[in-house]
Amino acid sequence: MALGRAFSVAVRGVDGELVEIEADIGNGLPGVHLVGLGDAALKESRDRVRAAITNCKFSWPQARLTLALSPATLPKAGSLYDMALAAAVLSAQVKEDWPRLEKTVLLGELALDGRVRPVHGVLPAVLTAAHQGWPAVVVPVENLAEASLVDGIEVWGVRTLKQLHAWLAGNGKLAGRVDSRLPEPEVPADLADVVGQSQARFAVEVAAAGGHNLMMTGPPGIGKTMLAQRLPGLLPPLSHQDALEVTAIHSVAGLLAGDTPLITRPPFVAPHHTSSVVALVGGGSGMARPGALSRAHRGVLFLDEFPEINSGALEALRTPLEDGEIRLARRDGVARYHCRIQLVLAANLCPCAPPDPRDCVCGAAERRRYRTKLSGPLVDRVDLRVEMHASREGTFSDEEGESTAVVxxxxxxxxxxxxxxxxxxxxxxxxxxxxxxxxxxxxxxxxxxxxxxxxxxxxxxxxxxxxxxxxxxxxxxxxxxxxxxxxxxxxxxxxxxxxxxx
Structure with a gap:
């Protein structure tokens, strides 16, 4: 009888919990038994791990193999446990305790030939390991820049299972921490491009200064979308703590760039008006995934044509706008995501939306129903409301409005x-x-x-x-x-x- 042990992290929303993985080779008919409330992707890891070990020329135990993930009552999802499962099996097979294995958290998916593939949610997993005092973490080399954002823990990148085995046995080296390149500074759209609309421009300035929610209504083509797109350019860069929070959410969503993972500018998220409740606030089966609301954390969520958005999706914004976070309960538990956002709403004056409001052909009841798509409690959470009016060509000044840099x-x-x-x-x-x-x-x-x-x-x-x-x-x-x-x-x-x- 032989026992091997390795460690990984279960990511729940942007929080993590340490998972101990044990491999027991005991008496009985050959077979693999995986226990610990794993989802379909985790249960399939038995085949990936076995193929990776045999294709790397290591021996697979010809006996009953039990793989246990603890805590047993914690639902576990995804493929990031593959590398830890394989390390536990190899340790049990050679009947040897590797000192490095006892002090290292392993994250990564295995290909059938032993290559280590990148996974989502590496940043919150590494943050969890660092907060719990673990000395080292090994991640896929493609996730190394993301993991290197966390201080206070040794970070190593691995390419293959063979390379990991050699490092655990003290005979090899792994790629060390890298300095993540900052993203190229984007040239923000200039506020001077917006013609006229001095009141709306001032409202955008006030919204940026205080972090307030904003609603703009007016005829089509008047500049509502242009003003919303220029709001992020007025906001200051994110602090280091805020940048890590935003980056962690995008890591879980799988939206990070490989070599420049840190998000330093306030995000701007503009979902389509046909978006569902799940797309807007997050959800899905198993453990809930972040939606547009959470991806806009510390930035701007822009809902254009908001009267066309499903009423249920709009009303789902009520509590998160007050709390600054959303808690989504699903089958595998409750996921908590930050969502401290600036909500910007834009709409026409009526469904037909002619350039000149005097040409409107909508009935009074239809216009009233269109304008009252937002409920009173949700409108009450909007601090700044501006109705924009069309400007005539002759009223334009030869001088441009203030630029983004000045404001x-x-x-x-x-x-x-x-x-x-x-x-x-x-x-x-x-x-x-x-x-x-x-x-x-x-x-x-x-x-x-x-x-x-x-x-x-x-x-x-x-x-x-x-x-x-x-x-x-x-x-x-x-x-x-x-x-x-x-x-x-x-x-x-x-x-x-x-x-x-x-």
Missing amino acids: RERVWAAREAAAERWRPYGFSTNAEVSGALLRREFRLGADAMKPLRTAVDRGRLSIRGRDRTLRVAWSLCDLAGRVAPTKEDVATAMSFRGVGES
């Missing part, structure tokens, strides 16, 4: 002021600040609060709407370089929600 300077200065103010309380942008903090520690004067109190008393503004209006007022204050919002800032913030002072 970006103001936005970054405002964001820095907000981050400095909220840092002791654990927030970084105005949009994240809790209503309780705004009402207690940073309560405005009676004169500034008077229009807000009147709007709430008359039922024109909810308590949540009041807090969101205050957050916008703080962003206006930061853009102007003031210490605290004035009554004019509050009035402007109310006007962006369609609420007057009266």
Whole structure:
């Protein structure tokens, strides 16, 4: 009787849990028995591992082989356990304990000829190993740049099972940590390309300064999509922690580039209006996969033609917009994904959408139904609402509007002021600040609060709407370089929600 042991990581959403893999060669008829709640891909690993071991000229045990993955009650999915399974079998076969095997986490899929293939979710798996104090991790060489983003752990890249066997036995070398190249800086689309629309341009600037949600309505071809596409260019680069969070989500989704895996710029995700609930917020069988909502974490989720999107998909955004994360329960457990986003919505004024609204042929009921596609609770979560109007050729100025570079300077200065103010309380942008903090520690004067109190008393503004209006007022204050919002800032913030002072 012989026993071998190796270690891997089960990735659940962007979290991981260590998995101990044991291989027992015992008495009985030859056969392989895999236990530990594996899915179809994991159960098929028996054939991949056996073929890889025999094709690398190692011997396969001619006896009963039991492969156990613990914790036994944890559902396990995917092919990233192949390399650990093979190492456990080889250790049991030679009846030898390799010191390196006891201190190393193994991640990778095996080809039938012994090559090690890349897998998804390497970054969250390596982060888990590092947080639990493991000294080393071995990954496919194609995933080496991704794994090298994690500090505090030795990272090695392997190409074949033979190479791994030699390294475990102390007779070979593996590829070491690499310096991941930063992605080439993208030239953002310039805000100066948008003709006219000064109010909408200012709304985009305020949204960028405070991290607020934005809705734009107006005739087709007026610049709604252009403005949304230029919003990410105004945002500052991601901090290292935020970059790792965003990159981990894209790693699970299998969307990372091999040599430049780290995502340093706020992502811009624009799903088609026919997207389903699963495509928008995530899901699938087994363990839920990230959707467009999570892939836009720390960036912009742009929903163009939002009245054409399925109502169920839109309403699924309610809780994630408040919490900054989404928890998806499926057969194999609950997956948790970050989704601290800026939501940007765009729509025409009616279904027929003529260039001139006066040419509309839609009935009153049809227009009302189109405009009310968003429910009240979801609209209440949108801080800035702008209705754009067509500009005539004769009204265009010879001078272009401000460029992205000019506006970006103001936005970054405002964001820095907000981050400095909220840092002791654990927030970084105005949009994240809790209503309780705004009402207690940073309560405005009676004169500034008077229009807000009147709007709430008359039922024109909810308590949540009041807090969101205050957050916008703080962003206006930061853009102007003031210490605290004035009554004019509050009035402007109310006007962006369609609420007057009266």
